Amino acid sequence: MAPSLEFEAQNVEKALNAASTKLKKSKENLKYEIISYGSSGIFGLVGRKKAKIRVIVEADKEQPEQRVDVRKKQAETISADESRLKEETIVEEAGQKGREVSPEDAADRFKEPREKGTRALRKIIDCISQDAEIVEIKVNQESEVIDYRVSGGESSRLIGKRGQTLEAIQYILEKIVNQKLEKRIRVRVDIEDYLKNKEIKLVGMAEKLARKATKTGRPVSMGQLNSHDRRIVHIALKNNTGVRTQSQGHNFYRKLIIFPKQKKTDM
Structure with a gap:
């Protein structure tokens, strides 16, 4: 071939x-x-x-002498490039010594995507809510996460049934923010603390079902969850020595199973 x-x-x-x-x-x-x-x-x-x-890719038809000459030129070019690269590396390392990245510089890396996300979120809210003019958007920076908190307006319409509208807003906003970025930035959108309260309920349910799995010795399902909710459950039960968690499926919503760990028996 x-x-x-x-x-x-x-x-x-x-x-x-x-x-x-x-x-x-x-x-x-x-x-x-x-x-x-x-x-x-x-x-x-x-x-x-x-x-x-x-x-x-078709090989060029050339004489043996020509091929030898081409290889010689390529070797000379590579050698010259390597020498230049070493010189550039030495100069670059010398310039970087003693230079540290300040917290202000690190935060500034998120400035443009953060503002871009704010503008996009405002437009999305304008299209969904009739009281968009009274909606307030607060933006917080937490490590590698841009956190948007929305309050006021028609919160129930923005959240949607079982949080599906909020989920869609977050998905689209994350795509917009990361559109031209090489390194992905996590985006979180919460409306009237809906996600915060939901997280508290999820953790409580996970701990309750973990006790049930340990008591009965049988796996328990938490149902179909999105990636954000699955992550909350995995973290909540990570240090529980009596159970382990596992996601099953390949779709956006996946079933999360809590398995009891087998007790070691003395021989």
């Missing part, structure tokens, strides 16, 4: 341009197959996929 390279871009045309530049061939002379045409997703934010093509 002939060697090949794969290229990704927003669409097939841009992927071909990238291949043409990389291989130094015109697009008309490229032999390729389209793996995926890509998709713009929902509002260009969620479910977006890049186009992908596979290009056949």
Whole structure:
């Protein structure tokens, strides 16, 4: 099978341009197959996929003498690049010695995505609530998490049945905030302390079912939970020596099972 390279871009045309530049061939002379045409997703934010093509790389027909000469030039180029890289590394390390990242600099890294998230959250609330003008949004920074707390307005409409609207808002907002970031930032949205109160109830239920599993010696299910709720239960029972927790399934909502640990018997 002939060697090949794969290229990704927003669409097939841009992927071909990238291949043409990389291989130094015109697009008309490229032999390729389209793996995926890509998709713009929902509002260009969620479910977006890049186009992908596979290009056949044909070996250049050249004389043995030419190949030797090319290899020699490549070796010289690599050697020169390595020397330059070492010099740049030494200069960079010398410049970085003694320089520490202040808390202000670390917080500033979140400034733009934090403000972007605030603007997006305000627009989402404007589309859902009729009393959006009286809604207050407070933003807190906790380590690698941007925490948005919403109060006022039609909170029940923003939360939705069983918190499903709030869940959707948080999902979309996290996609918007992380749209162009290399390192993912966690986003949390709470409305009128709904999530805070729900967490208290979840922990209480988890501890109650853990006692039941330990007493009966049988696994107990907490039902279908989203990733945020599953994380709360896993953390709540992490130090419980009598049980272990496990998520089952592959969908967004997964069943969480509490298993009793088998007691060690003396031989």
